[in-house]
Amino acid sequence: MxxxxxxxxxxxxxxxxxxxxxxxxxxxxxxxxxLVLAGIFLGINAFVPAGQLMGATKAAIFIGYFFWTFWxxxxxxxxxxxxxxANQGYLEREFLTPAGHSGTVVAKILSNSVSGLGHYxxxxxxxxxxxxxxxxxxxxSILLVFLCCYAFLVGVGLAFAGLALVFKRxxxxxxIFQMVLMVLSFAALGKFGPAAEEVMRWFPYTHAIRLLRxxxxxxxxxxxxxxxxxxGPLVAGAAFFFLAGLVVFTRLDRxxxxxxxxxxx
Amino acid sequence: MNAAPELGLSVVGLTKTYPKxxxxxxxxAVKGIDLEVRRGEVVGLLGPNGAGKTTAIKAVCGLxxxxxxxxxxxxxxxxxxxxxxxxxxxxxxxxxxxxxFRLNVKENITxxxxxxGCDGGRVRRETPAALERxxxxxxxxxxxxxxxxxxxxxxSVCIAYLTKAALVLLDEPTLGLDVQASxxxxxIIGEMAAEGRAVLLTTHEMAVAQRVSDRIAIVNxxxxxxxxxTAELLELFRHRQYTIRIRTADGARPEAAGAAADGxxxxxxxxxGVATYELNTTDKDRLYEVMDLFRDDSCxxxxxxxxxxxxxxxxxxxxxxxxxxxx
Numbered sequence: 001m002x003x004x005x006x007x008x009x010x011x012x013x014x015x016x017x018x019x020x021x022x023x024x025x026x027x028x029x030x031x032x033x034x035l036v037l038a039g040i041f042l043g044i045n046a047f048v049p050a051g052q053l054m055g056a057t058k059a060a061i062f063i064g065y066f067f068w069t070f071w072x073x074x075x076x077x078x079x080x081x082x083x084x085x086a087n088q089g090y091l092e093r094e095f096l097t098p099a100g101h102s103g104t105v106v107a108k109i110l111s112n113s114v115s116g117l118g119h120y121x122x123x124x125x126x127x128x129x130x131x132x133x134x135x136x137x138x139x140x141s142i143l144l145v146f147l148c149c150y151a152f153l154v155g156v157g158l159a160f161a162g163l164a165l166v167f168k169r170x171x172x173x174x175x176i177f178q179m180v181l182m183v184l185s186f187a188a189l190g191k192f193g194p195a196a197e198e199v200m201r202w203f204p205y206t207h208a209i210r211l212l213r214x215x216x217x218x219x220x221x222x223x224x225x226x227x228x229x230x231x232g233p234l235v236a237g238a239a240f241f242f243l244a245g246l247v248v249f250t251r252l253d254r255x256x257x258x259x260x261x262x263x264x265x
Numbered sequence: 266m267n268a269a270p271e272l273g274l275s276v277v278g279l280t281k282t283y284p285k286x287x288x289x290x291x292x293x294a295v296k297g298i299d300l301e302v303r304r305g306e307v308v309g310l311l312g313p314n315g316a317g318k319t320t321a322i323k324a325v326c327g328l329x330x331x332x333x334x335x336x337x338x339x340x341x342x343x344x345x346x347x348x349x350x351x352x353x354x355x356x357x358x359x360x361x362x363x364x365x366f367r368l369n370v371k372e373n374i375t376x377x378x379x380x381x382g383c384d385g386g387r388v389r390r391e392t393p394a395a396l397e398r399x400x401x402x403x404x405x406x407x408x409x410x411x412x413x414x415x416x417x418x419x420x421s422v423c424i425a426y427l428t429k430a431a432l433v434l435l436d437e438p439t440l441g442l443d444v445q446a447s448x449x450x451x452x453i454i455g456e457m458a459a460e461g462r463a464v465l466l467t468t469h470e471m472a473v474a475q476r477v478s479d480r481i482a483i484v485n486x487x488x489x490x491x492x493x494x495t496a497e498l499l500e501l502f503r504h505r506q507y508t509i510r511i512r513t514a515d516g517a518r519p520e521a522a523g524a525a526a527d528g529x530x531x532x533x534x535x536x537x538g539v540a541t542y543e544l545n546t547t548d549k550d551r552l553y554e555v556m557d558l559f560r561d562d563s564c565x566x567x568x569x570x571x572x573x574x575x576x577x578x579x580x581x582x583x584x585x586x587x588x589x590x591x592x
Contacts, residue, residue: 003348003382010379014365017372089362092328096356097380098348104380257330260283260323 003099004107011111019115026119033069033123040065041131058133059217064185066124067209071153071181073116076174078109078157082164083171092262101253101262102246105161109154136219142212144225148238149208155238155245162252166261185209201229204237272337273432273463274302274325279334281320294320296487297334302463304431307454309478309495310467311576313584317487318467319359322436325465326356339431352382355425359436363421366410370401373409374424381428388427399423400449415446422453433457435466439473451477471577475499481576485584498579506572507544507552508533511564530555539567 019026044058085091095101128135163170184206200206211230214220225231256262281295295317302308312318323329325336327347336343338350357363364373371392378388396402399419409417418438425433435454439447454477458464468474474481475495482492491498534541544555559566
C-alpha cells in the first residue's frame with residue numbers, strides 16, 4: 001500500500017505538471033467540452049417543444065453524456081496510456097516499481113481520469129448554471145453511485161490495459177465497446193421491458209445512470225439508493241467487474257511476461 | 266534457500282524459453298545461467314547479439330517470467346517477494362527508455378525515485394549534490410527531450426544512483442556516447458561499486474567492460490561460458506598470441522612454415538625477404554615447437570612479440586567456437 005500511494009503521488013504529480021505545461025492544449029480542451037455541452041443543451045432547446053419535460057430531458061441527457069465521457073476518460077485513456085508508453089519506450093521503466101504492474105496501471109488510470117474529471121466538472125457546472133439545468137444534488141447518493149461506477153470503469157480499464165499489453169493496437173476493440181456504451185448511456189432501456197431492465201440492473205454502468213437520473217432529475221433521496229434492490233446490484237456489480245478486470249489484467253500481464261511483450265511495440 | 270547477505274544479485278539455474286506463437290517456433294533464449302554479483306563489485310555481462318543477455322536482464326528486473334531458476338536481489342527472492350526485491354534494485358535500460366521527455370531533469374528524478382519507492386525527503390536533500398556530481402546542475406530545469414544523449418544517459422544513471430539500491434543494472438549505459446561522457450559515466454559506475462553496491466553491466470563496448478568490470482561474465486547461445494575476474498581472464502589468454510618475424514637466406518618461404526601450419530599459424534605479411542607470421546595457440550609449448558622448426562630450417566628469427574590481449578580478442582576467442590577459456 002505504501003508503494004501504491006507513492007506511485008499514485010508520482011503519477012498525479014506528472015498529470016498536474018503536464019496540465020499546465022501545455023496551456024493551449026488545456027484551453028482547447030475546455031473549449032471543446034464547452035461546445036459539446038452547449039450543443040447538447042441548445043439542441044434540446046431548439047428541437048424539443050416547450051412544455052415537454054424540457055428540464056428533465058436536458059438533465060437526463062446531460063447525465064448520459066457525463067457517464068459516456070467519464071468512460072472515455074477512464075477506460076480509453078488506460079489502454080491509450082499503455083499503448084503510448086509502450087510506443088515511446090518508457091513502459092518497461094514505469095513497470096519497474098515495487099507497486100507492481102497492476103499498481104502502475106491503476107495509478108495511471110486514477111491520475112488520468114481524476115484529472116480529466118476535474119476539468120469536466122468545472123465546465124459542466126458552468127454549463128448547468130448557464131443553461132439552467134435543474135438537478136437535485138444529493139451528495140451522499142451521488143458519491144456512492146459515482147464511486148461504484150468508477151470501480152466498474154477501473155475494472156474495465158484494467159482489462160483493456162491488459163489487452164493493450166498483449167495485442168498492442170486495440171483502438172478498434174475499444175471503439176466497438178464505446179458504441180455499445182453510447183447506446184446504454186442514452187437509450188431508454190425501460191422500454192425494452194422488465195427483463196432487460198432486470199439484466200441491466202446488474203451492469204453497474206447502466207444501473208448507475210438509472211440511479212443517478214432518479215436522484216438528480218426525479219429528486220430521489222439517499223434512502224432510495226440504499227434500498228437493497230438498488231444498492232445491492234450496484235455494489236456487487238462494481239466489485240465483480242473491478243475484481244474481474246484485475247484478474248484479466250493479471251492473466252494478460254502474465255502472458256506478456258511469458259512472451260516478452262512488455263514494452264515491445 | 267537464502268542468498269548470502271553480501272550478494273547484490275544471485276541467479277541460480279535461470280532458464281527462459283519463449284513459447285511458440287503463430288509466427289515463430291519456441292525459442293530457448295537462456296539455458297540455465299548461474300551468476301552472482303557481490304556488493305561492491307562490477308560484473309560485466311558480455312555476449313554477442315541474441316546470446317540471451319537482454320532476456321537474462323529482463324528476467325532479473327521481473328519484466329519476464331523465467332521457466333526455471335531462482336533470482337535473489339540481495340536477500341529477497343524475486344518470485345516470492347517481488348516488492349522487496351524490486352525495491353532493492355535500480356535499472357537503467359538500454360536507449361531512450363528511462364526518462365519522461367516532457368518532464369524536466371528534477372521532475373524526472375522526483376517521478377522515477379517515487380516509482381522506486383524512495384524516501385522523498387532524502388531524495389530532495391541529495392538531489393542538488395547528485396546533479397552537481399553528474400554535471401547536470403545547470404540543466405535542472407531543462408526538459409529531458411532537450412538534453413544531449415550523454416546528458417540523458419547521465420540523468421538515467423543519476424536516478425539509479427539516487428535510489429541507493431543495493432543492485433544496479435545498467436544495460437548499455439555508454440552506447441553512443443562521446444569519449445568524455447563515456448569516461449565520466451565509467452567513473453560514476455566505479456564510484457557506485459565503491460559505495461558498496463552491486464553493479465551488473467551489459468555492454469558491447471569491450472574497452473568499457475575491461476576498464477570498469479571486476480569480473481567478466483560471457484554468455485553465448487543462452488549459456489554462461491565463463492565468469493572470471495577480468496585480470497585473470499586476460500591472463501589466461503596472454504600467452505596465446507605471438508607475432509614472429511623471420512628472414513631466410515634467399516627470401517623464399519621457409520619449409521618450417523609449411524610444417525608448422527596447423528590452423529593456428531599463418532603468414533600475415535612478406536616484404537624484402539622478411540616474413541611475418543601470427544601464432545594463436547592454446548598450447549604453451551607450441552611456440553617452442555615452431556621455433557625449433559624455424560631453427561632446423563636455418564631461418565633467422567628477427568622478432569617474437571607476445572601480444573597484450575584485450576577483452577575484445579578474449580571475447581572473440583571465447584564466443585568464436587572455442588567454448589570457453591583455456592584451463
